[in-house]
Amino acid sequence: QKEVEQNSGPLSVPEGAIASLNCTYSDRVSQSFFWYRQYSGKSPELIMSIYSNGDKEDGRFTAQLNKASQYVSLLIRDSQPSDSATYLCAVKGAGGSYIPTFGRGTSLIVHP
Amino acid sequence: GAGVSQTPSNKVTEKGKYVELRCDPISGHTALYWYRQSLGQGPEFLIYFQGTGAADDSGLPNDRFFAVRPEGSVSTLKIQRTERGDSAVYLCASTSRDRVPYEQYFGPGTRLTVT
Numbered sequence: 001q002k003e004v005e006q007n008s009g010p011l012s013v014p015e016g017a018i019a020s021l022n023c024t025y026s027d028r029v030s031q032s033f034f035w036y037r038q039y040s041g042k043s044p045e046l047i048m049s050i051y052s053n054g055d056k057e058d059g060r061f062t063a064q065l066n067k068a069s070q071y072v073s074l075l076i077r078d079s080q081p082s083d084s085a086t087y088l089c090a091v092k093g094a095g096g097s098y099i100p101t102f103g104r105g106t107s108l109i110v111h112p
Numbered sequence: 113g114a115g116v117s118q119t120p121s122n123k124v125t126e127k128g129k130y131v132e133l134r135c136d137p138i139s140g141h142t143a144l145y146w147y148r149q150s151l152g153q154g155p156e157f158l159i160y161f162q163g164t165g166a167a168d169d170s171g172l173p174n175d176r177f178f179a180v181r182p183e184g185s186v187s188t189l190k191i192q193r194t195e196r197g198d199s200a201v202y203l204c205a206s207t208s209r210d211r212v213p214y215e216q217y218f219g220p221g222t223r224l225t226v227t
Contacts, residue, residue, distance in 0.1 A: 008152070034215065043203055043218040044155065088154050090216075098143065099168060100216070102154030 002027045004091050006103035013110055019076040021106050023089030026070070032092040033065055033072045034100065039085045048074065079110040114139070116219035118204050124225045125194055133189040133222045137206030144187050145216060146179055147203040155203055161187060194226045 003026040013019045021035075032051055036044035050056045050063040050072065062075040072091075076083055086105040092098070117136045125131050137144050143162050147155035157171040161181045169179070176194075181187040191198055201223050205216040 004154075036218075043201075043221045046215055046217065049215050090154075098162075099145075099157050099160055099171075101157075102147075104152065104154045 002030075002091070002093065002101045004089055004101050004103040006087075006089055006106045008104055008106060010107040010109050013079050013108070015079060015081060015110055015112050017079050017110075019079045019083065019108055019110065021074040021076075021087050021089075021108065022071060023073065023091075023103055024071045025089075025091045025101075027091065027093050027101075028067075028070060030067075030070075030091045030093050032100070033063070034090040034092075035061075035063060035072075035074045036088040036090060036102075037083075037085045038088055038105065044088055076108075079108075081110050081112055084108055084110050116204055116206050116217055118202075118219040118222050120222060121220060122223045122225075124227060126227055127194060127196060129194050129226075131191050131194055131224065133191075133202050133224070135187045135189070135204030135206075135219060137185065137187070137204070138208075138217055141206035141208050141217075142184070143207045144181060145205045145207070146187070146189050147205065148200045149203055149221070150200045158189070191224075194224075196226045199224055199226045 035048040038044045048063040056063045060077045064073045088105045089103040090100040092100040146158040149155045160168040164184045176192045179189045201221045203221045204219045207216045
């Protein structure tokens with residue numbers, strides 16, 4: 001049973017701070033990792049993907065992957081109230097598996 | 113270009129009725145996924161199509177659920193004899209395996225309420 005674990009939160013940070021969202025996964029051979037943002041009442045929106053160990057930066061977002069420790073994180077710099085949403089981590093296994101497993105998401109609240 | 117579209121956006125039905133949910137993927141995306149999402153949970157995989165065929169239907173909860181994609185584009189999720197426990201948001205996603213692999217793009221979802 002492949003599992004993807006996220007703290008449901010809510011994680012509350014002040015405007016301008018760095019928000020750090022974490023995700024751990026159980027399938028050691030997972031190869032592809034994704035972060036989605038989901039506003040209340042809306043569908044998930046892809047914001048980052050990462051495939052190799054290390055950091056990947058895109059604007060205010062940085063995804064970090066550590067396969068040895070089986071965790072992936074998302075950092076949001078200069079957090080804005082508009083970043084308030086649920087962030088979903090998704091993990092895809094190796095080889096012929098085309099089905100990602102989603103975590104339950106972490107609720108982020110950025111307060112002015 | 114146009115994103116993934118789903119219809120209807122909301123569906124209220126009585127227990128025991130039959131419903132159909134439609135998904136129109138991004139043009140050119142060969143892979144299509146159906147998920148179900150309950151409040152406070154992540155999307156739960158139901159079925160995956162590659163082209164016209166169901167490549168993996170292991171997530172369908174029981175034989176009341178069925179999905180088709182006859183021409184490799186639009187897909188319909190069909191639920192027979194609906195139960196109150198089927199109430200959820202049904203999400204469709206499509207992806208292209210030709211460019212950046214496996215990044216999924218979701219439609220707006222259909223909120224199904226079974227009364």
